[in-house]
Amino acid sequence: MPGGLLEHSSQPEALLVEARRIVIKIGSAQLIDKLTGHANMGCFHALAADIAGLRQRGVDVVLVSSGAVALGRPRLNLPTTRKLRLDEKQAAAAVGQTVLIQTWDQAFTPHGFHAAQALLSPSDTENRRRWLNSRTTLETLLQLGAVPVVNENDTVATEELRYGDNDRLAARVAQLVSADLLVILSDVDGLYDADPATNPDAVHIPVVDAITPDIAALAGPSRAGTAGTGGMATKIAAAEMAMAAGCSTVITRGDSERPVSALLEGVRATWFRASVSPESAKRVWIAGSLAPSGRLHLDEGATRAVKSGRSLLAAGITQVEGQFDRGSAIRLVDHAGQAFATALAGYDSHECRQIAGKQSDEIEAALGYRRGAALVHATDLVLD
Numbered sequence: 357m358p359g360g361l362l363e364h365s366s367q368p369e370a371l372l373v374e375a376r377r378i379v380i381k382i383g384s385a386q387l388i389d390k391l392t393g394h395a396n397m398g399c400f401h402a403l404a405a406d407i408a409g410l411r412q413r414g415v416d417v418v419l420v421s422s423g424a425v426a427l428g429r430p431r432l433n434l435p436t437t438r439k440l441r442l443d444e445k446q447a448a449a450a451v452g453q454t455v456l457i458q459t460w461d462q463a464f465t466p467h468g469f470h471a472a473q474a475l476l477s478p479s480d481t482e483n484r485r486r487w488l489n490s491r492t493t494l495e496t497l498l499q500l501g502a503v504p505v506v507n508e509n510d511t512v513a514t515e516e517l518r519y520g521d522n523d524r525l526a527a528r529v530a531q532l533v534s535a536d537l538l539v540i541l542s543d544v545d546g547l548y549d550a551d552p553a554t555n556p557d558a559v560h561i562p563v564v565d566a567i568t569p570d571i572a573a574l575a576g577p578s579r580a581g582t583a584g585t586g587g588m589a590t591k592i593a594a595a596e597m598a599m600a601a602g603c604s605t606v607i608t609r610g611d612s613e614r615p616v617s618a619l620l621e622g623v624r625a626t627w628f629r630a631s632v633s634p635e636s637a638k639r640v641w642i643a644g645s646l647a648p649s650g651r652l653h654l655d656e657g658a659t660r661a662v663k664s665g666r667s668l669l670a671a672g673i674t675q676v677e678g679q680f681d682r683g684s685a686i687r688l689v690d691h692a693g694q695a696f697a698t699a700l701a702g703y704d705s706h707e708c709r710q711i712a713g714k715q716s717d718e719i720e721a722a723l724g725y726r727r728g729a730a731l732v733h734a735t736d737l738v739l740d
């Protein structure tokens with residue numbers, strides 16, 4: 357593919373058929389009766405069945421689920437007639453999150469898999485070291501067959517330091533796990549050229565290939581009265597973030613019988629098609645890292661291995677230059693002293709110095725723990 361650009365077939369549903377890793381976002385408005393705080397079990401079971409179907413096809417699924425505040429609110433007798441203060445929302449989330457995760461686990465168990473609670477705050481995705489940690493945990497959960505159920509860590513979030521809505525959180529998660537499709541289940545079936553609630557002539561837009569200013573301008577404010585936080589504006593912002601990471605996005609209704617399978621039957625939706633793959637988007641991001649903070653010198657064998665697409669092991673390191681954290685961008689230097697690649701460090705500079713030249717099975721003895729054999733994983737490096 358020239359320049360890593362993707363070509364799309366005319367049927368956007370193909371994006372779902374071909375996806376290997378999907379993030380599904382569902383909001384409080386679909387899952388919870390706002391007044392009673394009761395879970396809408398039909399909705400949980402319908403989505404659980406869809407997720408089971410995807411997993412049977414070998415697709416990895418990560419779920420981003422809202423609902424903690426809506427579930428917790430009536431349980432703490434917090435009024436539904438006014439906006440909650442931040443501390444009240446945090447308290448409600450603390451109570452509601454336990455119910456939310458239990459309800460997902462109950463819905464998944466008959467299908468033979470479990471829900472894994474993952475609460476993230478912006479520092480987990482905006483700080484590189486924590487980004488790597490979060491990614492490793494989610495990867496491990498997927499490998500072990502669980503479905504990560506992600507929500508914002510509302511209980512510790514502050515007004516200035518929160519994602520604020522789960523649309524944006526879902527786009528970050530999609531980027532974190534290199535998903536190729538983000539499914540946003542909503543109370544609307546996609547994007548219109550006017551507000552369909554007030555304008556009967558509003559025309560539905562089935563496919564968007566770029567977020568132009570005209571498309572961004574179509575985002576109206578969130579509709580009042582729903583339990584969720586994000587409106588169309590946050591959904592378009594999420595689609596834009598995901599597309600930049602090579603992840604296509606689809607917005608459709610979450611209240612139908614089998615909302616994800618319905619997409620294959622051509623249910624109304626708006627598909628935002630990414631023009632690059634997650635792999636090439638990540639390569640552009642790594643290669644563009646500003647000011648790499650250190651250098652690893654490789655022996656001849658390691659240079660050859662890395663150039664042929666393999667991970668970098670400790671045994672092939674001859675020298676460590678600079679101070680860097682785990683997850684920082686660094687340069688790799690060949691045996692002749694020539695820098696030839698940019699990479700994300702899997703260990704910090706202090707650890708690298710302790711394990712340089714050692715065999716992989718000696719790492720644990722040298723550090724007292726072991727995080728993996730690769731100092732740099734093959735998917736975290738880009739050759740010049």
Ligand code: GLU
Nearest residue numbers: 422423424425521522585
């Ligand atoms: N994290 C919030 C909750 O679980 C919801 C945020 C949102 O709906 O966008 O209640």
